[in-house]
Amino acid sequence: MTKADEAALRRDLAAAYRLAARFGWDDTLYTHFSVRLPAGKGARRGKERFLLNPFGLMFNEIRASDLIVVDLDGEVVEGSAPMNPAGFTIHSAVHSARADAHCVIHTHTVPGMAVAACEQGLLQLNQISAEFYQSVGFHAYEGVAFNLEERSRIQTALGENMALILRHHGLLSVGATVADAFCIMYYLNKACEIQLAAAQLASIAGPVTRIPPAVSSYVRKQFRGVEHERQIVWAAWLRELERTQPEYQW
Structure with a gap:
């Protein structure tokens, strides 16, 4: 992984935090998003690392340079700020189990909760939920x-x-990129808003009516396409941030 690769991931994850604040997904200093840093050539799986927000910053003030690097042993290997221990439990669980889950988004929104x-759980009430x-x-x-045994x-x-x-x-939500995980969360939260x-x-x-299972299955395939x-x-979304909050990239 080059410095340019890490810089791009930092900018994307910082953008996700800023957008989450804009959409009202933040919960003061709590909840957390992460993105895996690609391992260098020959690196062992146990040496994998991911970017996480430092505990103490509001989502609307996080910049790319503020993000800390955490390994799967729970050590902050880059950055001096502390991490949220619950955030480590949840994100390390996913990153260590799913090679395709490069980004993980976790929220405490009112409709989601x-x-x-x-x-x-989530009912089949609309086109968005069918995805x-x-x-x-x-x-x-x-x-x-806080219990690491919960990870399994x-x-x-x-x-x-x-x-x-x-x-x-x-x-x-999880995704191959920050864009994927964030968009999945955006529409999952929207489906919860509609259900509420x-x-x-x-x-x-x-009474509300539900989409028949066969139709939901068909729509899900449409979304995959x-x-x-x-x-x-x-x-x-990035263009909007660059116009209004360009400092997120620093």
Whole structure:
């Protein structure tokens, strides 16, 4: 990996934090996003590292140079700021189990946590939720994620899915790039927002209707055919950030 490669990943992850603040996904100093740093030639898997936000900065002030580098043993190998231990548990669990999960996004949004409290989880109520049909895992709540033994259960719950609902806790998405993971989270959170709105309307407008399974399966395949569009959406978001918050890149 070259310095240019790491610089690009730093800029993308810092952009994700700034965009999350803009969309109202932040939770003061809590929740966390990470991106794996490609290992050098011949590096052992145990030497893998990932970028994580330093504990103490708000999402709307994170810059590329602020991000710390953490290894899979929980050591901060670059940067002097402390890390969130729960963040290490969750992100190291995913990075160590999924070679394709280069970026991991975890949020505590109100709609995400509301759906995480529902017994049936994410319902098939709209076109957006259909993208996630049979593609979301569920992980039972065990308390604040300080226990490293929880990692194996997070890995099992996530499986090969692109997202995970952590019961009574929040949402998690994974992707091959920051753009992929962030766009997945954007629409997963949007689907949760719609479900919350539909539940509120149901009290006065009557029961909501669900998309039939066969249709949801078909729509999911349609979405798979246009996943490349996430990069186009991401590029548009970056242009907006460069106009309004160019310091995120520093």
